[in-house]
Every structure is written in structure tokens, then in C-alpha cells.
Amino acid sequence: MQEQPDPPVVDPTDAAQPTTVPASLPPMAEDTLAAVQAALGAEHAAVWVYGLVSAFLPASFNTSIAQGALAHRARRDATERLLGAAGAVPRPAEPAYLPPRPVADQAGALALLVTAEQDATVAWRAVLERTDDVDVRETAAEALVEESVRATRWRIAAGIDPATPAFPGRP
Amino acid sequence: MTPRRSPAVLHRRALLRALAAGAVALPLLSACTSDDAPDGPDPLAALAARAESDAAAATAIAAAVPALAAVAGEVARVRAEHAQALTAEVDRVSPPAGTAPATTPPPSAAPQVPADPAAAKAAVVKALADAEQQITPLVATVPRHRAGLIASVAAACAALQEVLA
Numbered sequence: 001m002q003e004q005p006d007p008p009v010v011d012p013t014d015a016a017q018p019t020t021v022p023a024s025l026p027p028m029a030e031d032t033l034a035a036v037q038a039a040l041g042a043e044h045a046a047v048w049v050y051g052l053v054s055a056f057l058p059a060s061f062n063t064s065i066a067q068g069a070l071a072h073r074a075r076r077d078a079t080e081r082l083l084g085a086a087g088a089v090p091r092p093a094e095p096a097y098l099p100p101r102p103v104a105d106q107a108g109a110l111a112l113l114v115t116a117e118q119d120a121t122v123a124w125r126a127v128l129e130r131t132d133d134v135d136v137r138e139t140a141a142e143a144l145v146e147e148s149v150r151a152t153r154w155r156i157a158a159g160i161d162p163a164t165p166a167f168p169g170r171p
Numbered sequence: 172m173t174p175r176r177s178p179a180v181l182h183r184r185a186l187l188r189a190l191a192a193g194a195v196a197l198p199l200l201s202a203c204t205s206d207d208a209p210d211g212p213d214p215l216a217a218l219a220a221r222a223e224s225d226a227a228a229a230t231a232i233a234a235a236v237p238a239l240a241a242v243a244g245e246v247a248r249v250r251a252e253h254a255q256a257l258t259a260e261v262d263r264v265s266p267p268a269g270t271a272p273a274t275t276p277p278p279s280a281a282p283q284v285p286a287d288p289a290a291a292k293a294a295v296v297k298a299l300a301d302a303e304q305q306i307t308p309l310v311a312t313v314p315r316h317r318a319g320l321i322a323s324v325a326a327a328c329a330a331l332q333e334v335l336a
Contacts, residue, residue, distance in 0.1 A: 121326065129319040134311045141310045141322040145303075148326035152333045162245060164330035166252035167323045 023087035028131075035123075035130040036083060037091045039140070042116075042123035043076035044093035049116040052099075056109035061157070068113070068150055072120075075143055082139070110158035117151035118168075125169030144169050213264060214309055218321060219257035221305060225298045226250035228282040232291045235284040239291055246295055246331050250302075253324045260320060296335050299328040 028036065050069035057065065080090040099112050120143065127140040148168035155163045226247045233243035285291040306325040310318050 125319050125323055128310070128322050129315045132315065137310055137318055137322075141307070141318075141325070144322050145326045145329045148330045149333050152330040156334070162248075163334045164245075164249065164327055166249045166327055167256070167320075168326040168330060169319070169323050 023085060025082075025085045025087075028083075028086045028088065028133075028136075032127070032131040032133065032136065033083075033086070033088055035127040036079065036136065037088070039120070039123040039127050039143070040076065040079045040083065040091050042120040043072055043079055044091075045097050046072040046116040046120050047076055048093065048097050049099075049112055052103065053109040053113055056103055056106055058106070064153065064157075068117075071146060071150070078139070082136070107158065110154055113154040114151055114158060114160065117147045117154060120147045121151065121169035122171045126171075213261045214313070215257050215261050215317065215321070218302075218306065218309075218324065219254050219261060221302055222250045222254035222257060222324070224282070225302060226254055228284075228298060229295055231282045231284045232295060236288050236291045238288045239295075242335055243291075243295060245334060246299070249327055249331060253327065256320065257324070260317065292335060296332055299332050299335075303328040303332075 027033075047069065050065060050072060054062070054065050083090040099108075100115060101108060101111065103109050103112050124140045124143040124147065128137055128144070131137060131140070148164065151168070152164045155161075229243045229247035229250060233240045233247055236243070285294055303325045306321045306328075310322050310325075313321065
């Protein structure tokens with residue numbers, strides 16, 4: 001439901017600073033809010049991972065890395081706008097993240113990309129299970145599909161079998 | 172033995188006929204049946220049936236087309252898991268009658284397998300894309316836990332298309 005009680009001063013989609021967007025959506029329920037903030041956290045982490053891995057991958061991966069990084073930045077920004085529009089303060093990125101295993105080579109970099117995408121699928125599926133809002137569900141379902149596909153692409157590049165779980169996003 | 176025409180079944184069929192007669196009634200109906208016990212057929216039953224037929228088709232292709240054995244086998248495995256999970260959810264909401272074995276429909280005829288590997292592969296990809304499309308509009312309307320389940324099924328179908336790409 002897109003309610004706009006007052007004529008908004010700034011179109012949220014045009015705002016450069018998500019935190020200054022006037023609340024144009026009803027506030028989120030507590031469980032929805034926590035899930036969307038967690039998804040934003042996963043997007044921040046994914047953006048960080050895409051920035052880290054390129055140093056360990058040959059140039060043949062440049063396009064895939066650039067596309068994935070772009071997609072996660074866009075998803076992060078859209079999620080910040082969504083939270084801002086609902087009157088919440090988007091959770092900021094951490095200064096750094098601790099990979100499950102230190103990245104020192106191509107295999108480690110690909111494994112970390114799989115982990116980042118997988119973590120994001122888990123976060124967005126959790127959003128789907130914690131909201132009745134049609135628009136939030138649509139966003140979450142889109143993110144779940146896109147990130148499952150990218151996770152699969154990285155698993156194939158890493159030679160990981162099977163290339164997809166039967167239920168992506170199931171923790 | 173199950174009674175062939177219980178009042179509930181009659182009621183449901185009458186409702187379906189009424190709906191078929193006037194499609195404008197559909198939005199109204201979906202607006203007031205969002206609880207766990209829908210009056211009409213469970214929308215997840217159709218998803219389960221499609222997953223099952225996709226699994227059978229992929230199994231047949233894996234057996235008939237050696238070049239596709241691995242990927243079609245993967246599709247068959249995943250879609251069979253989907254069928255199982257979706258059926259379990261349908262049965263959870265409306266437990267089936269106790270006489271299931273007698274009423275289980277006989278397995279349908281063996282799926283047609285395209286002889287040409289490229290055509291067979293295209294058929295698998297199309298089935299996955301169709302399954303994904305079938306789910307997309309449902310995500311907005313089902314209860315929360317079902318939204319997670321079916322969106323996850325759609326995501327797996329999208330990922331499998333990537334495996335076949």
C-alpha cells in the first residue's frame with residue numbers, strides 16, 4: 001500500500017541522502033523492520049565482499065564482479081530509501097567484515113562470493129516471512145531470485161556441486 | 172473408500188463454476204480468503220503438481236539424453252524436493268483423507284522426450300521459466316511462511332536455468 005498522506009516535499013527515489021527522506025510510508029511492524037535491517041546488513045556486507053575479492057581474481061571475472069557489485073549497491077540504496085520512507089534510520093555499514101575464512105587466493109575469493117550471496121538470500125527470505133506488505137514482498141522476492149542466480153554462477157565458477165540448493169534462502 | 176460427493180466438494184465445485192461464470196468476482200474472493208483454510212483449491216496444489224511433472228520430465232530426459240544426464244538429473248532432484256515440500260504444506264492446511272492409496276491417481280503416461288538434445292534442454296529451461304512465472308503473482312497474496320517457501324522455489328527454478336545456460 002503506497003500511502004501518501006501529505007504531498008511529499010522530496011520524491012524519495014530522487015533523494016541523495018536516504019536518512020533525510022520524509023516519512024512517506026507507514027512505519028514498519030517491529031518484526032518486518034528487524035528483518036529489512038538485517039537484509040540491509042547483508043547488502044552492506046556483500047558490497048564490501050565484492051570490493052575485496054577483485055584483487056584475488058583474474059581479469060576474466062571483472063565483468064561479473066562489476067555487475068554483482070552494482071546490483072548490491074543498488075539493492076542497498078533501495079533498501080535504505082525504503083527504511084527511510086518508513087521513518088526508520090537505516091543501519092550503517094560496518095567498517096570491515098570478518099570472512100569465515102581468510103581470503104588468499106582465487107578459490108577463497110569465489111567461496112566468499114558464494115557466502116555473501118547466500119547470506120543475502122537468507123536475509124531476504126526472512127523478510128518474506130515477516131511482512132504482509134505487497135511492495136516489500138516484491139522487493140524481497142526479486143532480491144532472493146537475483147542473489148540465488150548469482151550464488152549459483154559463483155558456485156559453478158568455483159566448481160561447487162550442487163550448483164544450487166533446492167530451497168535458496170533456507171537457513 | 173471415500174465418499175465421492177461430499178457436501179464440501181459439491182460446495183467447492185459450485186463455487187468454482189460460479190467463479191468461472193463471472194471472473195469479476197475473483198478479486199473479491201481472494202480479498203476475503205487469505206486465512207489458512209481457503210474455500211477454493213489450494214494454489215500450492217497447482218505448484219506441487221507442476222513440480223512433480225517437471226521432475227518426471229527431467230528424469231526422463233536425464234535417462235534418454237546422455238549429454239544432459241547431469242544437469243537434467245539435478246533439475247529432477249530439486250523439482251522433486253519442491254513437489255514434496257509443497258505437497259506437505261498443502262496437506263498441513265487440509266489433511267488428506269485416510270484412504271489416500273485407493274484414491275491416488277495412476278501415474279500419467281511417460282513424459283515425451285525430445286530426441287534432439289538442444290530441444291530437450293530448451294524444454295527443461297522453458298518448464299523452469301514457466302514455474303517461476305506461475306509463482307511470481309502468488310507471492311503477494313499467500314500467508315507469510317508460504318511467501319518464503321514459494322519465493323524460494325522460484326529462486327531455485329531461476330538458479331537451475333543458470334545451471335542449464
